[in-house]
Amino acid sequence: MAPTTIQSTRSDLPLIELRNVTCGYGGRVILENVNLEVRRGEVLALIGTSGGGKTTVLRLLGRQLRPLSGQVLFDGQDLAPLNLEQLYAVRRRMGMLFQFGALFTDLSVFENVAFPLREHTSLSEVMMRDLVLMKLNAVGLRGSRDLMPSEISGGMARRVALARAIALDPDVVLYDEPFAGLDPISLGVAARLIRDLNDALGLTSIIVSHDLHETFEIADRVAMVANGRVVAQGTPDELRNSEDPLVKQFVGAHADGPVRFHQPAAPVAVDFGLGVAA
Numbered sequence: 001m002a003p004t005t006i007q008s009t010r011s012d013l014p015l016i017e018l019r020n021v022t023c024g025y026g027g028r029v030i031l032e033n034v035n036l037e038v039r040r041g042e043v044l045a046l047i048g049t050s051g052g053g054k055t056t057v058l059r060l061l062g063r064q065l066r067p068l069s070g071q072v073l074f075d076g077q078d079l080a081p082l083n084l085e086q087l088y089a090v091r092r093r094m095g096m097l098f099q100f101g102a103l104f105t106d107l108s109v110f111e112n113v114a115f116p117l118r119e120h121t122s123l124s125e126v127m128m129r130d131l132v133l134m135k136l137n138a139v140g141l142r143g144s145r146d147l148m149p150s151e152i153s154g155g156m157a158r159r160v161a162l163a164r165a166i167a168l169d170p171d172v173v174l175y176d177e178p179f180a181g182l183d184p185i186s187l188g189v190a191a192r193l194i195r196d197l198n199d200a201l202g203l204t205s206i207i208v209s210h211d212l213h214e215t216f217e218i219a220d221r222v223a224m225v226a227n228g229r230v231v232a233q234g235t236p237d238e239l240r241n242s243e244d245p246l247v248k249q250f251v252g253a254h255a256d257g258p259v260r261f262h263q264p265a266a267p268v269a270v271d272f273g274l275g276v277a278a
């Protein structure tokens with residue numbers, strides 16, 4: 001019998017790839033020649049200085065922003081030439097949880113999670129109910145389905161937003177500051193949940209976060225964005241042990257280093273009128 005040949009499949013490809021991407025806003029370049037791979041099944045953390053361009057990377061992935069040059073690929077497909085219908089089909093494969101995961105305040109927990117299903121599918125009410133309850137169960141909130149957003153805590157609201165982000169069974173979930181404003185216990189719970197859901201549902205996750213401790217606990221790999229570039233990529237341990245001064249300053253939270261505390265400004269004496277000859 002002829003030996004079985006194992007075909008190379010698309011699963012060998014990274015799920016997401018930025019190839020030499022340069023982009024910006026209104027002529028101002030924010031990211032320059034950035035290369036980044038997101039592998040299937042991994043939790044990738046994007047960290048870096050404020051305003052460094054982390055959220056901008058997420059915008060590229062949904063084509064809310066187009067590169068000036070270079071390519072953004074999702075599942076091997078360049079996003080640039082897609083028409084709107086194709087783009088929406090790709091976006092449906094991406095769950096998004098943005099800062100504070102704003103819920104619809106006039107909809108119950110159940111209806112918040114059902115919302116994307118009602119928008120994008122024509123499932124029967126029975127199927128919809130089962131799916132919503134499965135997602136709520138996955139985040140531990142099946143029993144809270146009838147509560148309104150005003151009746152739940154911030155940590156619970158974040159979990160509802162997470163259930164909503166995975167309602168359509170996406171391939172990848174993009175998290176922008178998922179831990180912002182959470183107390184340390186809720187933060188730990190949310191982080192563990194992101195990791196567990198990623199593994200249990202076979203997702204890929206990208207987390208933009210300033211909470212390095214929690215993020216390093218759950219990430220497979222970390223990419224640091226600063227000065228318009230991905231300055232470091234590696235496992236959490238590799239970044240912790242990095243000798244790169246920028247990475248050391250950031251990961252060690254040192255005030256002094258390549259990133260200066262003071263943004264460029266006129267000399268203090270000038271602004272405060274001290275000893276400046278008239």
Ligand SMILES: Nc1ncnc2c1ncn2[C@@H]1O[C@H](COP(=O)(O)OP(=O)(O)OP(=O)(O)O)[C@@H](O)[C@H]1O
Pocket residue numbers: 025026030048049050051052053054055056057
């Ligand atoms: N819509 C926009 N129009 C113009 N400039 C923008 C826009 N969005 C972001 N910027 C600028 O692009 C840069 C990168 O912003 P981005 O939000 O990607 O940074 P970030 O790394 O996510 O920051 P933070 O950690 O503070 O959220 C910043 O200098 C910001 O002022």
